[in-house]
Amino acid sequence: MTAVNEAVQEGGGRPSARARRAHGERTRQAILEAAVDIASEEGLEGLTIGRLASELSMSKSGLFAHFGSKEELQLATVEAARAVFVREVVGPAFEAEEGLARLWSLCDVWLAYVRREVFRGGCFFAAAAAEFDGRPGAVRDRVAEIMKEWLALLRRSVSEAQAAGQLGREADPAQLAFELNALEMGANWAFQLHGDRQAFARARLGVLERLRRVATPDGLPLLPAPGRAKGRAPRGGSKT
Amino acid sequence: MTAVNEAVQEGGGRPSARARRAHGERTRQAILEAAVDIASEEGLEGLTIGRLASELSMSKSGLFAHFGSKEELQLATVEAARAVFVREVVGPAFEAEEGLARLWSLCDVWLAYVRREVFRGGCFFAAAAAEFDGRPGAVRDRVAEIMKEWLALLRRSVSEAQAAGQLGREADPAQLAFELNALEMGANWAFQLHGDRQAFARARLGVLERLRRVATPDGLPLLPAPGRAKGRAPRGGSKT
DNA sequence: TGTCAAAACGAACGTTCGTGCTATATTAGG
DNA sequence: CCTAATATAGCACGAACGTTCGTTTTGACA
Numbered sequence: 001m002t003a004v005n006e007a008v009q010e011g012g013g014r015p016s017a018r019a020r021r022a023h024g025e026r027t028r029q030a031i032l033e034a035a036v037d038i039a040s041e042e043g044l045e046g047l048t049i050g051r052l053a054s055e056l057s058m059s060k061s062g063l064f065a066h067f068g069s070k071e072e073l074q075l076a077t078v079e080a081a082r083a084v085f086v087r088e089v090v091g092p093a094f095e096a097e098e099g100l101a102r103l104w105s106l107c108d109v110w111l112a113y114v115r116r117e118v119f120r121g122g123c124f125f126a127a128a129a130a131e132f133d134g135r136p137g138a139v140r141d142r143v144a145e146i147m148k149e150w151l152a153l154l155r156r157s158v159s160e161a162q163a164a165g166q167l168g169r170e171a172d173p174a175q176l177a178f179e180l181n182a183l184e185m186g187a188n189w190a191f192q193l194h195g196d197r198q199a200f201a202r203a204r205l206g207v208l209e210r211l212r213r214v215a216t217p218d219g220l221p222l223l224p225a226p227g228r229a230k231g232r233a234p235r236g237g238s239k240t
Numbered sequence: 241m242t243a244v245n246e247a248v249q250e251g252g253g254r255p256s257a258r259a260r261r262a263h264g265e266r267t268r269q270a271i272l273e274a275a276v277d278i279a280s281e282e283g284l285e286g287l288t289i290g291r292l293a294s295e296l297s298m299s300k301s302g303l304f305a306h307f308g309s310k311e312e313l314q315l316a317t318v319e320a321a322r323a324v325f326v327r328e329v330v331g332p333a334f335e336a337e338e339g340l341a342r343l344w345s346l347c348d349v350w351l352a353y354v355r356r357e358v359f360r361g362g363c364f365f366a367a368a369a370a371e372f373d374g375r376p377g378a379v380r381d382r383v384a385e386i387m388k389e390w391l392a393l394l395r396r397s398v399s400e401a402q403a404a405g406q407l408g409r410e411a412d413p414a415q416l417a418f419e420l421n422a423l424e425m426g427a428n429w430a431f432q433l434h435g436d437r438q439a440f441a442r443a444r445l446g447v448l449e450r451l452r453r454v455a456t457p458d459g460l461p462l463l464p465a466p467g468r469a470k471g472r473a474p475r476g477g478s479k480t
Numbered sequence: 481t482g483t484c485a486a487a488a489c490g491a492a493c494g495t496t497c498g499t500g501c502t503a504t505a506t507t508a509g510g
Numbered sequence: 511c512c513t514a515a516t517a518t519a520g521c522a523c524g525a526a527c528g529t530t531c532g533t534t535t536t537g538a539c540a
Contacts, residue, residue, distance in 0.1 A: 027517080041374040046285075049498065061500085062518040070498060121374045126429075130370030133432035134281040134361045144433050178442045182426025186418060189366075189425065192373035193384050202418045213453075263487075263537085289528065301530085302488040310528060 028066045031056060032080040035073065040081070040121035043131045044074045044139065074139050081124040082146055089113045090153070100166035100215065100222045103157040107180055107207045111200050114188045122192040125150075126185055151177055166219030167211075176214070183207050268306050271296060272320040275313065280321070280361035283371045284314045284379065314379050321364040322386055329353045330393070340406035340451070340459045343397040347420055347447045351440050354428050362432040365390075366425055391417055406459030407451075416454070423447050 034055050039047040049070065053060045067073040089109050096105035114123055121127055125147055132140040154177035161167040183206045190199035212223055274295050279287040289310065293300045307313040329349050336345035354363055361367055365387055372380040394417035401407040423446045430439035452463055 043371065043374075048496080050496070059519050060498090061520075064499070065518070127370055127374075129429065129433045130367055131283065133429075134283075147433065175442055175445065178426060178430070178439065179423065179446045182422045182429075182443070182446070183419065185429065186422025186425060189369065189373075189422075190418070193369045193387065199418065202415055203422070205415065206419045206422070267487080288526080290526070299489050300528090301490075304529070305487075 031063060031066060032076055035077040036081045036084065036124065037120055039074075039077050040119035040124045040127055042121075044077065044128055045131065047074070047077065049073070071138060075142060078128065078139065078142050078146070081119070081128075084118065085113075085124070088118050098160050099157075099164040100161040100211070100219045103154070103161050103167075104207075104211060104223055106154060106157060107184060108204070110184050111187060111203055114184075114191060115197070115200050123185070123188045126188050151181055154180055161219065164218075166216055166222060168214045168216055171214040176210070179210055180207055183210075268316075271303060271306060272316055275317040276321045276324065276364065277360055279314075279317050280359035280364045280367055282361075284317065284368055285371065287314070287317065289313070311378060315382060318368065318379065318382050318386070321359070321368075324358065325353075325364070328358050338400050339397075339404040340401040340455065340462045343394070343401050343407075344447075344451060344463055346394060346397060347424060348444070350424050351427060351443055354424075354431060355437070355440050363425070363428045366428050391421055394420055401459065404458075406456055406462060408454045408456055411454040416450070419450055420447055423450070 031052065035047055035052055038052060038055065049060050049064055053063045056063070067076060089106070093102060093105040093109045096102040125143060128139075128143045129147060132143055155173045158167060158171065158173035158176050162169055162171065162173070183203045187199040187203035190196040190202075208223060208226065212220065212226070215223065271292065275287055275292055278292060278295065289300050289304055293303045296303065307316060329346070333342060333345040333349045336342040365383060368379075368383045369387060372383055395413045398407060398411065398413035398416050402409055402411065402413070423443045427439040427443035430436040430442075448463060448466065452460065452466070455463065
């Protein structure tokens with residue numbers, strides 16, 4: 001974990017010896033950018049050093065020198081993916097006002113994050129979680145931690161919506177967060193495996209109905225009108 | 241696919257030349273049994289021939305001869321897992337009467353199938369789908385096909401419940417099937433990644449509420465009473 | 481009991497994996 | 511200009527991968 005902290009360490013670093021060679025840091029960043037893309041498609045284990053090196057036209061050893069081991073590379077990749085996720089999902093969703101609007105925004109932006117293929121292989125963490133849930137180690141721990149953060153964020157948003165009187169007190173935040181997350185990941189699964197774009201509309205509808213059911217009269221106007229999907233609305237066609 | 245069919249072929253085979261050496265078939269079965277366990281934990285790619293051979297105390301080459309290639313081994317493993325799934329989930333659920341009772345049974349038995357750890361790594365197909373959704377090939381196609389079967393089964397059960405007047409006509413079978421499946425896979429995800437057994441109760445509750453909302457007065461008595469979990473009821477303790 | 485195909489084996493192939501060691505460009509401070 | 515630190519390259523390693531080959535064991539039937 002100390003290694004992780006060192007790897008993640010960014011922002012206000014000491015420029016004395018660390019950033020003297022800023023070139024190295026830029027290379028490292030470029031490596032991680034490619035790593036995140038590969039890993040989201042082929043998995044963090046399928047992310048091979050040789051593959052990554054040839055993708056960037058550099059030598060294995062030159063690339064390898066930036067990370068002490070493959071596990072460090074994986075951890076750094078996870079961290080880079082987290083940064084992307086925060087930038088692409090959490091950030092935009094937080095432009096909505098605290099409460100039900102933000103809760104809805106989190107769900108909505110998340111679906112867009114998968115549909116827009118921010119990562120080529122769908123949600124990076126859904127893939128990483130499935131890959132590592134059976135192998136103990138630092139990578140698994142970090143991935144689990146990050147997904148716990150996300151779930152906690154959903155839960156907190158539910159609570160805030162309740163505090164604002166937009167969601168009924170009878171709703172269990174943890175239960176609601178679980179269900180919302182499940183619907184979203186269900187859409188990710190259907191899209192990745194079947195290429196089913198309808199799944200986004202289904203997840204959206206499911207989330208919306210679920211929220212509307214526990215919304216108070218104060219909260220209801222904060223949700224989009226029913227019966228109409230935002231991006232692509234599937235008209236008829238519910239042929240078995 | 242022909243290879244798969246041949247691989248799966250069982251039951252009433254011609255004993256003339258095929259079953260003369262029945263020993264080979266038994267060995268093959270033992271291999272697949274172990275393969276399914278390993279693959280559900282380490283993935284179908286992590287399922288290595290050397291690892292599998294040493295697990296069974298046989299030579300790599302002897303084992304390999306049963307399948308012509310690694311891909312054939314993976315396909316046979318998927319087929320074996322499907323057989324287990326049918327035996328452990330579909331079969332038991334079909335003891336319930338057609339209609340809402342069976343639909344509920346499918347969901348309930350599925351959750352038990354994950355909780356009982358029929359496969360050590362959780363739902364075999366959820367894991368395989370996540371692993372292969374980004375790599376074209378026969379394995380991916382077969383896994384997608386099987387999961388489509390499952391979703392179609394849920395959808396058909398919804399329709400049958402509607403036909404029996406136990407679920408309202410206003411419910412979209414495909415939408416409902418999507419949501420039920422998502423909740424179930426959400427429980428699998430939470431259990432595998434966080435070891436969270438509460439997830440089963442949450443998924444159960446979510447499914448139940450979702451079904452109860454579209455159930456007709458005729459259908460309602462077919463669902464378990466609310467507020468009480470069947471297998472293991474988590475009493476207190478919802479500590480974050 | 482001798483035959484013969486199925487089944488299992490042992491050894492090796494060529495490749496790729498992660499990981500070290502050593503050397504060479506590149507660059508900033510003295 | 512020299513020097514020290516950094517970044518990248520070159521090369522080789524041991525292990526594991528899937529796969530092939532030729533051989534040996536085995537067991538049912540003539």
